[in-house]
Amino acid sequence: MLNFNYNVSTRIFFGRNSIEHLGDELKQYGTRVLFVSGQGSIKKTGLYDTVIDIFSQNGLVYHELSGVQPNPRISLVRQGVRLCRDHDIQCIVAVGGGSVIDSAKTIATGYYHDGDPWDLFVLGDASVKKALPIGTVLTFSGTGSEMNGNAVISNEETTEKLAIHKDVLRPRFSILDPTYTFSMSENQTAAGTVDIFSHILEQYFSPTRDAFLQNRLAEGLLKTCIQYGPVALEAPRDYEARAQLMWTSSIALNGLLGYGRVSDWATHGVEHALSAMFDVTHGVGLAILTPYWMELVLSDETMSKFVEYARNVWMITGNNDRTVAKEGIEKTREFFTALGMPQKLRDVGVTQNALVVMVEKAVVHGDLGKFKKLGKPEILSLLNNAF
Amino acid sequence: MLNFNYNVSTRIFFGRNSIEHLGDELKQYGTRVLFVSGQGSIKKTGLYDTVIDIFSQNGLVYHELSGVQPNPRISLVRQGVRLCRDHDIQCIVAVGGGSVIDSAKTIATGYYHDGDPWDLFVLGDASVKKALPIGTVLTFSGTGSEMNGNAVISNEETTEKLAIHKDVLRPRFSILDPTYTFSMSENQTAAGTVDIFSHILEQYFSPTRDAFLQNRLAEGLLKTCIQYGPVALEAPRDYEARAQLMWTSSIALNGLLGYGRVSDWATHGVEHALSAMFDVTHGVGLAILTPYWMELVLSDETMSKFVEYARNVWMITGNNDRTVAKEGIEKTREFFTALGMPQKLRDVGVTQNALVVMVEKAVVHGDLGKFKKLGKPEILSLLNNAF
Numbered sequence: 001m002l003n004f005n006y007n008v009s010t011r012i013f014f015g016r017n018s019i020e021h022l023g024d025e026l027k028q029y030g031t032r033v034l035f036v037s038g039q040g041s042i043k044k045t046g047l048y049d050t051v052i053d054i055f056s057q058n059g060l061v062y063h064e065l066s067g068v069q070p071n072p073r074i075s076l077v078r079q080g081v082r083l084c085r086d087h088d089i090q091c092i093v094a095v096g097g098g099s100v101i102d103s104a105k106t107i108a109t110g111y112y113h114d115g116d117p118w119d120l121f122v123l124g125d126a127s128v129k130k131a132l133p134i135g136t137v138l139t140f141s142g143t144g145s146e147m148n149g150n151a152v153i154s155n156e157e158t159t160e161k162l163a164i165h166k167d168v169l170r171p172r173f174s175i176l177d178p179t180y181t182f183s184m185s186e187n188q189t190a191a192g193t194v195d196i197f198s199h200i201l202e203q204y205f206s207p208t209r210d211a212f213l214q215n216r217l218a219e220g221l222l223k224t225c226i227q228y229g230p231v232a233l234e235a236p237r238d239y240e241a242r243a244q245l246m247w248t249s250s251i252a253l254n255g256l257l258g259y260g261r262v263s264d265w266a267t268h269g270v271e272h273a274l275s276a277m278f279d280v281t282h283g284v285g286l287a288i289l290t291p292y293w294m295e296l297v298l299s300d301e302t303m304s305k306f307v308e309y310a311r312n313v314w315m316i317t318g319n320n321d322r323t324v325a326k327e328g329i330e331k332t333r334e335f336f337t338a339l340g341m342p343q344k345l346r347d348v349g350v351t352q353n354a355l356v357v358m359v360e361k362a363v364v365h366g367d368l369g370k371f372k373k374l375g376k377p378e379i380l381s382l383l384n385n386a387f
Numbered sequence: 388m389l390n391f392n393y394n395v396s397t398r399i400f401f402g403r404n405s406i407e408h409l410g411d412e413l414k415q416y417g418t419r420v421l422f423v424s425g426q427g428s429i430k431k432t433g434l435y436d437t438v439i440d441i442f443s444q445n446g447l448v449y450h451e452l453s454g455v456q457p458n459p460r461i462s463l464v465r466q467g468v469r470l471c472r473d474h475d476i477q478c479i480v481a482v483g484g485g486s487v488i489d490s491a492k493t494i495a496t497g498y499y500h501d502g503d504p505w506d507l508f509v510l511g512d513a514s515v516k517k518a519l520p521i522g523t524v525l526t527f528s529g530t531g532s533e534m535n536g537n538a539v540i541s542n543e544e545t546t547e548k549l550a551i552h553k554d555v556l557r558p559r560f561s562i563l564d565p566t567y568t569f570s571m572s573e574n575q576t577a578a579g580t581v582d583i584f585s586h587i588l589e590q591y592f593s594p595t596r597d598a599f600l601q602n603r604l605a606e607g608l609l610k611t612c613i614q615y616g617p618v619a620l621e622a623p624r625d626y627e628a629r630a631q632l633m634w635t636s637s638i639a640l641n642g643l644l645g646y647g648r649v650s651d652w653a654t655h656g657v658e659h660a661l662s663a664m665f666d667v668t669h670g671v672g673l674a675i676l677t678p679y680w681m682e683l684v685l686s687d688e689t690m691s692k693f694v695e696y697a698r699n700v701w702m703i704t705g706n707n708d709r710t711v712a713k714e715g716i717e718k719t720r721e722f723f724t725a726l727g728m729p730q731k732l733r734d735v736g737v738t739q740n741a742l743v744v745m746v747e748k749a750v751v752h753g754d755l756g757k758f759k760k761l762g763k764p765e766i767l768s769l770l771n772n773a774f
Binding site for chain 2: 001002003004005006007008009011012013014015016017018021178210212213215216217219220221223224227228240243244247248251256259260
């Protein structure tokens with residue numbers, strides 16, 4: 001096990017009616033709140049009114065920033081920073097999914113940054129030093145942003161999609177009520193499940209051999225996705241399925257699986273280049289790319305990890321390692337397909353001549369991958385196979 | 388999944404040389420420190436000198452309370468509270484295992500309690516309201532006290548052993564360097580491993596049926612104990628084995644496995660009565676009692692949980708549920724025995740006429756167990772079987 005500093009400080013209020021904690025939590029940070037939300041679904045479900053009522057009952061003054069899109073844009077973040085400065089905001093509450101939360105995080109640190117908030121993504125994590133406190137009310141399971149210090153933002157002018165990671169960006173608290181995810185569409189549910197699954201795989205496929213505990217925890221979370229993803233798709237109002245996916249999503253990326261080992265993240269790197277150019281849903285991009293990534297990096301050297309995965313997660317038996325490993329990859333592809341995910345990049349509007357540009361965007365910060373290093377030729381190969 | 392409020396705020400510095408964080412962490416809370424330790428083993432290993440040097444380099448003034456024993460006593464806690472008041476202590480650092488940490492926690496909250504600190508154990512958790520900040524440097528894997536808000540203290544006058552649980556008792560930080568556990572004796576290593584294993588089982592054997600994720604995580608941790616307990620026993624300086632056990636120990640009881648479901652804790656309840664009367668090592672008591680507890684509560688009603696345990700943890704196959712379940716219990720007993728644990732209460736000096744008294748002590752706060760309720764007759768039966 002490698003050395004690590006553990007800090008998972010986000011308080012979670014989990015379960016039906018956990019919104020009742022919102023007022024008390026927010027009041028700890030002040031009375032002037034920025035309320036960040038997405039494209040209006042919370043007005044349909046009534047959650048918007050609930051939140052406004054809580055502000056009013058607790059004497060909180062709020063300003064609103066709505067309209068956050070999937071693959072959230074730096075332009076809206078800039079608006080948010082201005083609002084925070086104009087109104088001397090003390091705390092930000094994000095009501096929505098990962099895009100809303102990531103926007104809120106970037107506003108929270110952009111508030112303390114003298115220049116343009118996009119600078120922080122270009123300069124990297126070291127430039128992120130301070131942030132306004134944020135809290136979240138989660139309506140979408142998948143990104144894990146509700147319990148970590150990551151934010152991914154797209155720049156529509158440069159068609160870049162970049163990430164920052166810092167503990168100061170961790171939400172102080174998150175309200176996780178599984179009933180708020182009942183309204184996730186079929187496609188969102190499937191893509192969210194793939195996103196969780198992929199977050200786990202990125203850490204499971206690690207070059208760190210000594211990570212027994214982390215591997216067993218990861219397998220437990222993967223099995224939970226396999227068990228409950230299809231249930232949530234079939235029965236969107238199944239509380240237990242939604243609860244299991246919601247909590248798995250948070251744990252999958254809060255640090256627990258990654259502490260003590262190196263993680264890979266090559267597939268995410270390629271997907272960010274993809275969705276920056278084609279505005280593909282993140283989980284959909286991951287569903288297409290992941291099995292091709294597995295096929296690309298499977299070799300004699302990496303075989304044992306794939307066998308471990310196939311045996312422990314998919315319960316595949318047999319003596320021939322290569323056959324077992326390949327069955328594990330095939331099971332992964334079948335799982336994503338059964339959730340309704342496409343298998344090819346061409347199915348989501350990607351054009352073949354864009355692949356070379358995508359490679360360049362993917363390596364903007366250098367080669368990808370730690371389990372297996374991917375340079376430009378390997379990434380192009382991956383994209384061609386997935387096309 | 389049941390509703391829960393998650394709060395695992397303890398910062399962990401894990402790995403070789405993580406002691407280097409001690410000074411900076413302590414300085415956040417002030418300059419006057421109470422240094423709590425055990426029976427001198429840290430002087431032999433050199434850790435004592437390292438800690439003193441760090442105090443000196445960081446301008447920290449310290450007062451010492453050493454001599455904490457296993458099954459730590461309230462009398463020493465009282466001394467600690469007096470020291471804190473006399474010297475206006477701002478922060479407590481516990482260097483040792485669970486007994487040292489539990490003593491430090493009780494001193495930390497006793498400092499704010501007007502009466503005798505034992506009152507808090509009699510009055511229960513609601514009486515614990517505030518505590519001095521504490522940090523720990525762990526030298527013993529097993530109790531999990533380094534990352535939770537629990538403290539168990541013995542009263543030598545009343546031969547009671549009682550617990551308090553409150554988030555304010557969670558250490559602010561813990562330094563987990565696996566090399567500090569190289570000096571654990573064979574018996575300590577074995578008993579510590581059983582203690583971890585038992586903490587997981589107490590949460591795994593739950594009446595909450597909907598806990599898929601929690602069950603899979605628990606199975607991962609149980610497998611880690613099975614994998615690395617024997618390695619650490621065989622090769623006390625095996626870094627990876629010590630690291631895996633150390634981190635498993637912390638995760639096993641920091642809340643992660645218990646959030647969202649009801650836990651059992653009957654075996655711990657009986658063991659506390661046992662070790663209050665006979666000063667048996669906690670893990671040794673658990674090793675004896677656990678298989679008998681399993682045999683006692685196995686029934687048609689509880690069968691499916693035992694089958695889940697046997698199949699997923701011990702990989703037992705076969706179609707007859709009762710046979711599978713019993714094999715799982717037998718595997719558990721064999722595991723403890725292979726670690727060198729005794730099988731019978733008589734082997735650790737317990738006298739048969741004490742069993743009835745032990746029952747009374749065990750039910751002082753009411754019946755035990757949530758997976759299966761144990762009243763006085765069932766507890767007596769358990770003790771007689773284990774005698």
